[in-house]
Amino acid sequence: MSQFYAVSSFTFNSSALSCDCLAHRFGNAADRPNRMRRYPSDMTDEEWALVRDALPVPAWLEGRGGQPEGYCHRQMLDAIRYVTDNGIKWRSMPADFPSWDRVYAYFCRWRDQGLVQEFHDRLRGRLREAEGRAEEPTAAIIDSQSVKGAASVPAVSRGYDGGKKINGRRRHVITDCLGLLLVVLVTAGNVTDRQAARVLFPRLRERFRKITLVWADGGYRGRLVAWAQEKLQLTLEVVKRSDDMTGFVVLPRRWVVERTLGWLMRSRRLVRDFETLPASSEAFIYFSQAMLMSRRLARRAAAPPAARPRWTIAA
Incomplete structure (x- = not known):
């Protein structure tokens, strides 16, 4: 994992103090005015004050190759958030953002790295x-969620x-437990929950060593329960729906x-799957949830201590 965004003192390359992102501070974006x-x-x-400090440091600033960026990081993130929130085509990027191909290249670099x-x-x-x-x-x-695939989704990565x-x-x-x-x-749509879980659980165990209990619905029952316990020391507990339940419960x-799956559908880019690569779909899911979390953190920081909201989860 790369370092956190630099927050040390700095001087701008131009006289106009427009943005405090690294591209303005140390890159080639100092002469680009900030957009409204x-x-x-x-x-x-x-x-932005919260998001800025969580951004990864670019490779060119750490001496790992590449050229200093010429576009403001805040503008780039706002452009990607606009695409995620409104579901537009990349080529339909509003004119006040950087050119669409630069924003798309920025998105691809974040996705691939x-x-x-x-x-x-x-x-x-x-x-x-x-x-x-x-x-x-x-x-x-x-859990899982199935969405319709647009014509841009190739047959090799889609299913029924x-x-x-x-x-x-x-x-x-x-x-x-907070969602x-x-x-x-x-x-692809024809990959079952149990098949995907055999890929997800090892990733979960590798990244989060403290997790020992996973709740799931009936689609994950069967041999998967014993496999998770034996191979990964994960307790898979199936929360079943009673047969006498009627309607929504x-x-x-x-x-x-x-x-959480409902939160994803608030972003129009995720209402359907438009991406050629599944990795792009995963990147948009992360960007969608990053928007939600940054807004929550900003509201908490702006609210007085006595009025700060808490999103508690009932047992």
Whole structure:
């Protein structure tokens, strides 16, 4: 994991003090004026103050190659948030943002180098601490969500989900007890929950050594329970729906991950799957949740101590 964003004292390369991102402080973006923030997806100054310190340091600033960036990091993130929130095409980027191909290249670099996941995980750790929890969770919940695939989704990475009758892709997610994402995997729609869990559980165990208990629905029962216990020392507890239940019923623990899947649908880019690569879909999921967490953290920082909200989870 790379270093945190530098917060030391600095001097600008130009006389106009427009932004405190690293591209303005040490890169080639000092002469680019800051854009007027006008969209709901744009970061406020309070939100940027929190997001800035969680950004990974660029490789060129650490002496690992590459050229100093010529575009403001805050503008780049606002542009990606705009795409995530509004579901537009990359080529339909509003003119007040940097050119779409530069923003897309920035997005691809974060996706391919794992920076979006690193950025998301830092915000998750800060939000958990703000909620009075330890930075690393000890229990998790797993579930999946099927979404229709657009024409841009190739046949090799799409499939038909017979249970939901959806032709597209399936998002498999594991969250903590606050509903914050821990691991994400996007597969073809015909990949079952148990098949995806055999990929997700080793990743979960490798990254979160303290987690020993995972709650799931009936789709994960069977040999998977014994396999998780024997191979990974994970206790997989299936929360079943009673046969005498009728209509909508909130099930213990399972409602937490269901709510997280509902949060994803607030971002129009995630209402359907438009991405050629499943990795791009996973990156947009992380960006969507990073938006949610940064807004929560900014609201908590702005509110007086007596009025700070707490998102508690019922047992």
